Amino acid sequence: MNTFQDDTLLARWLSGELSDAERQALEQHPDFPVFRQIVEAAGGLQLPDAGTQAMWDRLAPGLTTKQRIRTGGGRQYWLKWAVAAAAVVALAVFAWTLWWNPLPAAPAIVATTTGEQKTTTLPDGSTVRLNAVSSVEIYTQKWSEERRVRLIGEAFFTVKKGAPFTVETSGGSVSVLGTSFTVRYRGSSFDVACYEGLVQAAVPSGAKQALRATQKAVARNGSWQPLGAITDSWPGWMQGESRFANVPFYEVVAELQRQYNIKIETSGTEGRRFTGAFIYGDLPVALRMVCDPMGLTYKVDGKLVRISGEE
Numbered sequence: 001m002n003t004f005q006d007d008t009l010l011a012r013w014l015s016g017e018l019s020d021a022e023r024q025a026l027e028q029h030p031d032f033p034v035f036r037q038i039v040e041a042a043g044g045l046q047l048p049d050a051g052t053q054a055m056w057d058r059l060a061p062g063l064t065t066k067q068r069i070r071t072g073g074g075r076q077y078w079l080k081w082a083v084a085a086a087a088v089v090a091l092a093v094f095a096w097t098l099w100w101n102p103l104p105a106a107p108a109i110v111a112t113t114t115g116e117q118k119t120t121t122l123p124d125g126s127t128v129r130l131n132a133v134s135s136v137e138i139y140t141q142k143w144s145e146e147r148r149v150r151l152i153g154e155a156f157f158t159v160k161k162g163a164p165f166t167v168e169t170s171g172g173s174v175s176v177l178g179t180s181f182t183v184r185y186r187g188s189s190f191d192v193a194c195y196e197g198l199v200q201a202a203v204p205s206g207a208k209q210a211l212r213a214t215q216k217a218v219a220r221n222g223s224w225q226p227l228g229a230i231t232d233s234w235p236g237w238m239q240g241e242s243r244f245a246n247v248p249f250y251e252v253v254a255e256l257q258r259q260y261n262i263k264i265e266t267s268g269t270e271g272r273r274f275t276g277a278f279i280y281g282d283l284p285v286a287l288r289m290v291c292d293p294m295g296l297t298y299k300v301d302g303k304l305v306r307i308s309g310e311e
Contacts, residue, residue, distance in 0.1 A: 109137050114133055246274075
């Protein structure tokens, strides 16, 4: 039996007039949780002035008395039905408000897992290629006026010319009109590299750094370091390897874990720094590329790798 066949059932539930059996039947209906959420959310909503008459015109035909009207109960009975009617109108107001002023669209989210790379096309034809364990939120509303994304991790952007394009991260932001560049935010390091055109980056303090093609900039703990130079046409990770220039060893360890889905335990490497690279797709070779130049030893035990700098 359809629980909602009785067209007084919902109104009687709102006014507290259901029997225990009716209430239990209503609460077991698969649509009941959604209906209850709508009722709770409708509290306090107001109909826009311009829509009041239009809403009444829509509601009026449905307000004819189809239900049996009891003769007893007096004023208290009619007061309960007035409360129920008000709740039904609140539902109508809620629906009308969503139609009149719809909620903003949620951003689209694209993400990668360990060892994965993924390319996605933005609404204007620009593209984003994500490195492993990264995600990008794409704010598509008003995209033609303000192109905006939020990045966690590392990505390469190829942006078509148009409205201002902004990449936001917790460590800073990058603004461009049309260019190719990378943005990386891991831990306390915010890295930007410009491969084509011009970009402007800023850290939360407001300090800005302009970059032209072949330049890269790094901000650590919110402070910009001297500009560096790009020597390759594409980021190393898009060519199958991670490259490092005088970085703390723990950053290399973190990247190995992201690319190989392993856990690394270290000892005797505190304060060590690394310059070099490791390749993707071959863990033994990658470990040798990292450990041999530094005089480190390693042992692989399933998904656990132990790296030691101790004699």
